Amino acid sequence: MATEEMEQLVRRDYKEGFVTDIESDTLPPGLDENTIAFISNKKGEPEWMLEWRLEAFRQWQKMKEPSWAHLNYPPIDYQSISYFSAPKRPEDRPQSLDEVDPKLLETYEKLGIPLHERAALAGVAVDAVFDSVSVATTFKKQLAEAGVIFCSISEAIRDYPELVKQYLGTVVPQNDNYFAALNSAVFTDGSFVFVPEGVTCPMELSTYFRINAANTGQFERTLIICESRAQVSYLEGCTAPMRDENQLHAAVVELVALDDAYIKYSTVQNWYPGDEDGKGGIYNFVTKRGECRGARSRISWTQVETGSAITWKYPSCVLRGKDSIGEFYSVAVTNGRQQADTGTKMIHIGEGTRSYIVAKGISAGKSDQSYRGLVKIGPRAKGARNFTQCDSLLIGDKSGAHTFPYQEIGNSTAKVEHEATTSKIGEDQLFYCQSRGITEEDAVSMIVNGFCKDVFQELPMEFAVEAEALLNVTLEGAVG
Amino acid sequence: MLEVNDLHVTVEGTEILKGLSLTINAGEVHALMGPNGAGKSTLSAVIAGKDGYEVTQGSITFKGQDVLEMEIEERAQAGLLLGFQYPVEIPGVKNIYLLKAALNAQRAARGEDELPAPEFMKLVKEKLGLMKMDASFLQRAVNEGFSGGEKKRNEILQMLVLQPKLAMLDEIDSGLDIDAMKVVADGVNSLRAEDRAILLVTHYQRLLDYIVPDKVHVLVDGRIVKTGDAELAKELEANGYEGIEESAA
Numbered sequence: 210m211a212t213e214e215m216e217q218l219v220r221r222d223y224k225e226g227f228v229t230d231i232e233s234d235t236l237p238p239g240l241d242e243n244t245i246a247f248i249s250n251k252k253g254e255p256e257w258m259l260e261w262r263l264e265a266f267r268q269w270q271k272m273k274e275p276s277w278a279h280l281n282y283p284p285i286d287y288q289s290i291s292y293f294s295a296p297k298r299p300e301d302r303p304q305s306l307d308e309v310d311p312k313l314l315e316t317y318e319k320l321g322i323p324l325h326e327r328a329a330l331a332g333v334a335v336d337a338v339f340d341s342v343s344v345a346t347t348f349k350k351q352l353a354e355a356g357v358i359f360c361s362i363s364e365a366i367r368d369y370p371e372l373v374k375q376y377l378g379t380v381v382p383q384n385d386n387y388f389a390a391l392n393s394a395v396f397t398d399g400s401f402v403f404v405p406e407g408v409t410c411p412m413e414l415s416t417y418f419r420i421n422a423a424n425t426g427q428f429e430r431t432l433i434i435c436e437s438r439a440q441v442s443y444l445e446g447c448t449a450p451m452r453d454e455n456q457l458h459a460a461v462v463e464l465v466a467l468d469d470a471y472i473k474y475s476t477v478q479n480w481y482p483g484d485e486d487g488k489g490g491i492y493n494f495v496t497k498r499g500e501c502r503g504a505r506s507r508i509s510w511t512q513v514e515t516g517s518a519i520t521w522k523y524p525s526c527v528l529r530g531k532d533s534i535g536e537f538y539s540v541a542v543t544n545g546r547q548q549a550d551t552g553t554k555m556i557h558i559g560e561g562t563r564s565y566i567v568a569k570g571i572s573a574g575k576s577d578q579s580y581r582g583l584v585k586i587g588p589r590a591k592g593a594r595n596f597t598q599c600d601s602l603l604i605g606d607k608s609g610a611h612t613f614p615y616q617e618i619g620n621s622t623a624k625v626e627h628e629a630t631t632s633k634i635g636e637d638q639l640f641y642c643q644s645r646g647i648t649e650e651d652a653v654s655m656i657v658n659g660f661c662k663d664v665f666q667e668l669p670m671e672f673a674v675e676a677e678a679l680l681n682v683t684l685e686g687a688v689g
Numbered sequence: 690m691l692e693v694n695d696l697h698v699t700v701e702g703t704e705i706l707k708g709l710s711l712t713i714n715a716g717e718v719h720a721l722m723g724p725n726g727a728g729k730s731t732l733s734a735v736i737a738g739k740d741g742y743e744v745t746q747g748s749i750t751f752k753g754q755d756v757l758e759m760e761i762e763e764r765a766q767a768g769l770l771l772g773f774q775y776p777v778e779i780p781g782v783k784n785i786y787l788l789k790a791a792l793n794a795q796r797a798a799r800g801e802d803e804l805p806a807p808e809f810m811k812l813v814k815e816k817l818g819l820m821k822m823d824a825s826f827l828q829r830a831v832n833e834g835f836s837g838g839e840k841k842r843n844e845i846l847q848m849l850v851l852q853p854k855l856a857m858l859d860e861i862d863s864g865l866d867i868d869a870m871k872v873v874a875d876g877v878n879s880l881r882a883e884d885r886a887i888l889l890v891t892h893y894q895r896l897l898d899y900i901v902p903d904k905v906h907v908l909v910d911g912r913i914v915k916t917g918d919a920e921l922a923k924e925l926e927a928n929g930y931e932g933i934e935e936s937a938a
Contacts, residue, residue: 645791646765659781
């Protein structure tokens with residue numbers, strides 16, 4: 210009885226809340242049910258979505274922030290964060306590139322990013338953000354002809370509520386973990402992709418082409434669905450370092466693959482790692498999970514992680530369908546004072562399921578990195594197979610690498626293999642290259658790129674080229 | 690071309706070279722021989738700039754430049770190139786990529802443009818043929834899974850492509866069977882030129898049957914105790930290093 214009353218009170222509370230706040234564009238710091246109602250209302254969401262968010266919020270309140278990761282950061286005050294802010298008004302943003310951190314600009318230069326894009330990336334108030342809108346429009350037409358839906362999650366909630374209702378939270382439930390619950394309550398944007406039965410998406414989908422890409426929020430929510438025999442390759446992120454006023458990022462990505470479907474999800478993450486002391490860097494707490502729901506379906510995660518002050522990320526596959534396949538290819542690079550605890554989970558449920566993990570970690574400077582991987586074979590996963598290869602490369606003598614492999618084998622016919630190596634970038638290798646006339650910096654990048662080759666070759670072509678350039682910039686000055 | 694004068698080198702507190710002097714002129718092939726532990730490999734390593742060797746006295750100049758003041762890559766760019774006794778493996782880096790990066794780095798240092806890809810491929814294929822190597826070598830990771838003989842051939846291949854002014858070959862004959870040795874020797878002989886010098890570091894006379902040196906130096910306990918022509922190597926083969934040590938004493 211008492212709780213019912215409480216709920217009613219709370220309900221009334223937020224109803225009043227959004228009436229009074231509707232004129233405002235930005236919420237003051239703080240998180241309660243009013244905040245969530247405000248966000249939902251701002252997005253013009255239907256009632257069921259708000260309920261869903263509130264349910265997540267109530268669960269989140271009962272949960273505890275995880276502390277098992279090999280990470281070290283001051284406690285986050287969730288009440289000091291503003292959970293909704295409209296895009297900054299032009300007068301509040303840097304007025305020209307002169308006002309932007311010169312180091313950031315130097316990096317853009319090295320990555321070969323065109324001038325007009327540098328301004329946009331650095332958050333400078335520019336009138337025209339290249340012509341992404343027209344590009345996006347052209348692509349949208351082509352996609353629509355193929356029957357592919359590619360839009361922001363907010364649009365999808367409005368325009369395709371049945372699809373969203375059917376799949377949202379079915380891979381990553383609201384109460385999956387602390388950060389996923391928080392995301393479920395307050396997510397502000399993200400992508401939605403639906404590829405209908407038998408359709409191979411005619412192009413690689415990239416957030417870059419999404420109209421709202423410029424305002425990706427700190428709590429992104431992405432949902433990708435491939436029906437039977439459908440295929441899609443999705444590219445997330447950007448090699449250019451992105452500045453963001455929001456320190457905490459907690460995204461959720463859900464993938465659903467039905468019979469014979471194939472989803473390839475590639476990420477290049479290069480959030481601002483902070484200054485030399487790690488100040489101002491992004492905290493990146495992400496939940497990414499794909500479910501191979503159908504027989505012979507396949508989900509492949511490829512990621513290159515170079516940014517953020519703190520990374521907490523384990524793209525996973527739930528292999529439910531018979532003979533389904535999960536793959537994880539990862540390169541994580543940390544330098545300076547960055548910390549990363551990353552890896553994957555492969556949950557084998559169906560018969561004959563297979564998973565393949567190649568994780569490459571590179572730690573330089575004073576950074577610290579952990580690989581954490583779980584391979585779980587359920588009792589019904591007859592003949593399941595996993596192969597894990599996990600290599601760490603240390604540069605200098607102040608960096609750290611750790612490996613935490615977990616295996617839970619519930620079926621005796623399964624075959625699980627794990628190989629791990631840790632090596633220091635060889636002085637002999639460096640000397641060999643340098644004695645051929647190659648500079649130390651080029652030699653390091655050559656050796657490191659060689660080390661990462663198995664993963665880079667999984668990336669779509671143009672991403673792979675950018676990833677190599679990015680690696681070089683990230684590791685600059687790591688030796689010597 | 691190369692002047693080594695009264696060179697003293699210490700490794701981890703132990704003096705290995707104790708006043709070594711050596712002059713190599715353009716067009717010459719020199720062989721540096723000596724018993725194990727005499728400091729043969731130390732000399733070429735110091736010239737190339739390997740870490741961990743401390744020069745306590747003496748000088749090395751190459752074409753009038755102070756070698757000891759140069760970075761490792763600058764020495765290579767100037768034309769000093771070391772062929773390794775034990776070339777390291779570099780996983781994931783294709784052989785062709787290393788060759789190209791090295792050649793272009795050296796060209797850039799000379800103020801030349803990068804060699805266009807078709808010309809580069811033509812050059813490499815020609816040299817591959819000389820070393821009796823298959824084109825598939827180019828696509829393999831540097832030295833990874835190479836047999837001992839393949840590694841040595843690969844070192845010479847790099848020399849042929851990079852065309853150094855002074856090629857230093859450290860025990861290039863070790864671990865080679867007779868057929869591989871012939872191929873390696875042919876490769877080295879094709880490097881002989883008016884404007885180029887070659888320094889062979891070797892323990893055995895065997896190699897010198899195939900690459901006939903102009904000068905042979907005997908290195909014992911950190912010093913050159915005897916210098917002669919190709920006949921000296923044969924003498925060594927007959928009498929061993931001990932005979933030389935005695936006659937030098």
